[in-house]
Amino acid sequence: MAVSPRKHEMPVQDPSERVRNFGEVALGYTEETAVAEAQRCLNCKNKPCVAGCPVNIAIPDFISRIKAGDFEGAYDVINSSSSLPAVCGRVCPQETQCESKCTLGIKFEPVGIGRLERFVADRHNSSAIKKPELPAPNGRKVAVVGSGPSGLACAGDLAKKGYKVTVFEALHIAGGVLVYGIPEFRLPKEIVRREIETLTSYGVEVRTNVVIGKTLTVDELFEEGYDAVFIGSGAGLPKFMGIAGENLKGVYSANEFLTRTNLMKAYREDSRTPVMRASKVAVIGGGNVAMDAARTALRLGAEVHVVYRRSMEELPARREEVEHAMEEGVQFDLLRNPVEILGYEDPDDRRNPKNGFVTGLKVIKCELGEPDEKGRRRPVEIAGSEYVIDVDCVIVAIGTSPNPLIKNTTAGLEVNRHGGIIVEENTGKTSKDGVYAGGDAVTGAATVILAMGAGKTAAKAIDEALSARRE
Amino acid sequence: MYKIVNKKVLNPTVTLMDVYAPLVAKKAQAGQFIILRADDDGERIPLTVAGCDREKGTVQIIFQVVGGATMLLNRKEEGEYISDFVGPLGCPTRTDGIKKVCIVGGGVGCAIALPVARKFKELGATVHSVIGFRNRDLLILEEEFAACSDKLTVMTDDGSYGRQGVVTLPLKEAIEGGENYDEVIAIGPLPMMKFVVATTRPYNIPTTVSMNPIMIDGTGMCGGCRLTVGGKTRFACVDGPDFNGFEVDFDEAMARSSMYAEFERAEREKACNLFKKEAE
Numbered sequence: 001m002a003v004s005p006r007k008h009e010m011p012v013q014d015p016s017e018r019v020r021n022f023g024e025v026a027l028g029y030t031e032e033t034a035v036a037e038a039q040r041c042l043n044c045k046n047k048p049c050v051a052g053c054p055v056n057i058a059i060p061d062f063i064s065r066i067k068a069g070d071f072e073g074a075y076d077v078i079n080s081s082s083s084l085p086a087v088c089g090r091v092c093p094q095e096t097q098c099e100s101k102c103t104l105g106i107k108f109e110p111v112g113i114g115r116l117e118r119f120v121a122d123r124h125n126s127s128a129i130k131k132p133e134l135p136a137p138n139g140r141k142v143a144v145v146g147s148g149p150s151g152l153a154c155a156g157d158l159a160k161k162g163y164k165v166t167v168f169e170a171l172h173i174a175g176g177v178l179v180y181g182i183p184e185f186r187l188p189k190e191i192v193r194r195e196i197e198t199l200t201s202y203g204v205e206v207r208t209n210v211v212i213g214k215t216l217t218v219d220e221l222f223e224e225g226y227d228a229v230f231i232g233s234g235a236g237l238p239k240f241m242g243i244a245g246e247n248l249k250g251v252y253s254a255n256e257f258l259t260r261t262n263l264m265k266a267y268r269e270d271s272r273t274p275v276m277r278a279s280k281v282a283v284i285g286g287g288n289v290a291m292d293a294a295r296t297a298l299r300l301g302a303e304v305h306v307v308y309r310r311s312m313e314e315l316p317a318r319r320e321e322v323e324h325a326m327e328e329g330v331q332f333d334l335l336r337n338p339v340e341i342l343g344y345e346d347p348d349d350r351r352n353p354k355n356g357f358v359t360g361l362k363v364i365k366c367e368l369g370e371p372d373e374k375g376r377r378r379p380v381e382i383a384g385s386e387y388v389i390d391v392d393c394v395i396v397a398i399g400t401s402p403n404p405l406i407k408n409t410t411a412g413l414e415v416n417r418h419g420g421i422i423v424e425e426n427t428g429k430t431s432k433d434g435v436y437a438g439g440d441a442v443t444g445a446a447t448v449i450l451a452m453g454a455g456k457t458a459a460k461a462i463d464e465a466l467s468a469r470r471e
Numbered sequence: 472m473y474k475i476v477n478k479k480v481l482n483p484t485v486t487l488m489d490v491y492a493p494l495v496a497k498k499a500q501a502g503q504f505i506i507l508r509a510d511d512d513g514e515r516i517p518l519t520v521a522g523c524d525r526e527k528g529t530v531q532i533i534f535q536v537v538g539g540a541t542m543l544l545n546r547k548e549e550g551e552y553i554s555d556f557v558g559p560l561g562c563p564t565r566t567d568g569i570k571k572v573c574i575v576g577g578g579v580g581c582a583i584a585l586p587v588a589r590k591f592k593e594l595g596a597t598v599h600s601v602i603g604f605r606n607r608d609l610l611i612l613e614e615e616f617a618a619c620s621d622k623l624t625v626m627t628d629d630g631s632y633g634r635q636g637v638v639t640l641p642l643k644e645a646i647e648g649g650e651n652y653d654e655v656i657a658i659g660p661l662p663m664m665k666f667v668v669a670t671t672r673p674y675n676i677p678t679t680v681s682m683n684p685i686m687i688d689g690t691g692m693c694g695g696c697r698l699t700v701g702g703k704t705r706f707a708c709v710d711g712p713d714f715n716g717f718e719v720d721f722d723e724a725m726a727r728s729s730m731y732a733e734f735e736r737a738e739r740e741k742a743c744n745l746f747k748k749e750a751e
Contacts, residue, residue, distance in 0.1 A: 208555070216494065236692060237694065249729070250730075255693045259687050260687065
């Protein structure tokens with residue numbers, strides 16, 4: 001049978017329609033399409049895709065079960081390696097991971113592994129939750145700090161091995177960046193809730209409203225009888241550029257803008273938390289967070305410009321996200337560096353309520369110069385080329401620096417000069433006995449799946465260390 | 472869920488609640504704050520801790536009913552529950568090396584100033600307190616301040632109680648009269664704190680102010696609470712809420728605090744209409 005050269009398309013909401021709602025953009029495969037796509041897999045001997053997956057899912061194995069129509073079996077295969085399949089099927093950059101290694105991809109488009117993973121997870125989640133077989137408790141307790149991707153992955157793996165796991169979350173809902181950062185239209189919050197429900201069915205306890213480093217310290221967790229602590233507290237303080245006008249009204253960090261809209265649901269008319277309904281927005285930065293902010297602003301009714309200092313080639317966001325953003329009408333003002341944010345000022349009336357609101361973003365044009373130490377060509381400003389983009393809102397999406405709360409209250413926990421927690425790469429072990437870490441708290445801003453990989457690595461190391469102690 | 476074990480109306484717009492939150496009660500110190508959500512779809516409201524009872528496991532909050540969110544919180548009665556209550560957040564008020572202090576509280580800010588005054592009293596410092604209100608009806612916590620202050624001056628804008636005038640008046644008199652304060656701590660509306668700083672600056676008396684900007688997570692994640700302090704961007708939730716008053720850009724802070732004025736007005740009206748409907 002001839003292999004189709006292209007992946008089966010996944011239906012999406014029409015761009016003109018979806019810019020007016022927060023419903024999910026991609027709509028998922030049907031059973032027929034999933035089986036047909038699964039049949040494209042060559043089931044090759046050396047399985048390069050597995051090595052391309054940060055959590056080493058047995059990809060050909062789950063795909064062959066889809067071929068056979070055994071969708072629950074496919075789910076069990078994925079679930080044995082990944083705690084959040086419905087999430088990963090949506091937000092993983094498969095094009096640079098599993099799918100980039102696919103043998104079929106040498107000649108044709110690779111197998112749509114991400115789309116198949118998503119199909120399997122959604123199909124499982126739409127049926128009633130089976131009570132999983134719980135492993136016998138092994139009498140050991142592990143505390144996980146943060147309920148984002150790394151913490152949930154770590155908690156899931158340990159719970160499946162019989163550990164009593166408690167996840168501590170600072171916010172009022174579990175999920176970390178999956179609920180406050182990634183927008184509803186890319187990752188519906190109902191899916192996150194469902195995945196966490198699955199974890200709690202394995203005996204994981206989630207305690208919201210506890211800030212480790214404030215409400216309790218890491219040392220107190222040990223005093224309470226936890227045998228190990230995993231820190232997956234995520235990235236932290238948003239970075240700003242240090243240009244004039246950054247504290248004007250209408251300037252948001254991407255974290256604040258996304259938290260207001262996602263976590264606090266400010267896009268709903270009945271939300272009690274406000275977010276500015278701007279008419280024209282500039283988003284500064286070119287990463288995935290910038291794309292999320294831009295597409296969110298668009299759905300809130302604004303005209304949106306992404307301002308990035310290099311060219312499209314260097315823009316770090318996932319291609320799929322950039323394409324979606326373009327289809328929806330986000331404009332890309334490339335090779336532009338922000339110089340100053342301008343605000344309204346009425347010298348005659350200091351009480352004028354318009355005072356202090358953003359009126360524009362002054363940028364300077366750039367061209368690409370010599371490559372920097374990472375090999376990316378450096379933007380060089382063109383003297384005298386400044387101009388002003390008329391906007392009433394500016395969203396700064398240029399990254400975050402690690403949160404200091406845990407470092408400041410945990411003696412013996414070493415961090416690097418950027419504030420990231422120092423760990424052994426193969427185990428996630430920190431400088432403090434019994435304490436492990438992973439995810440953005442270690443690496444700075446990265447992806448969901450890398451954070452999950454780090455959580456799994458630490459879970460394995462914690463299990464080995466505690467098992468050795470038991471013997 | 473967090474139980475309201477005690478509720479007391481202090482004046483027509485200010486309410487006190489003791490909330491059962493043992494983990495927070497065990498740790499909270501003067502100057503720190505909590506964030507609560509009254510209901511499951513509520514806004515996150517930051518409130519500075521007014522006191523706590525470590526044995527009973529309760530944390531005291533005192534809040535002014537200013538917008539929709541505080542109106543909804545104010546509807547909760549003793550024995551009812553608050554959905555979320557997290558803390559203690561921020562850094563405690565610095566007390567080391569201070570032997571003589573003047574605490575200046577304005578309006579509902581007095582609720583936050585009280586635990587600070589108590590803390591200094593416990594540490595054996597000489598405590599002078601100046602508390603100010605618009606009028607007699609809004610006066611709160613007078614007895615409590617009297618109990619922990621070596622000297623207490625009550626001011627009202629209209630002279631309906633205590634002395635008539637602004638809080639900086641007795642402060643300036645005291646300084647000029649030779650009171651050598653090691654520190655002045657001002658907690659209240661932004662304009663009041665700005666004027667306290669203007670009063671102490673010529674005498675170079677170290678002055679701490681407690682900032683209460685718009686905030687969401689309270690743990691350093693959103694950056695919404697940023698302020699300019701000493702020319703640098705600082706986050707009130709993790710770097711504060713106390714800052715060196717001489718370095719705070721008050722004009723900017725005042726401008727930022729009005730970002731959602733329009734929205735808040737609408738929310739307040741919505742909440743009012745809701746109550747009216749129920750009353751009908």
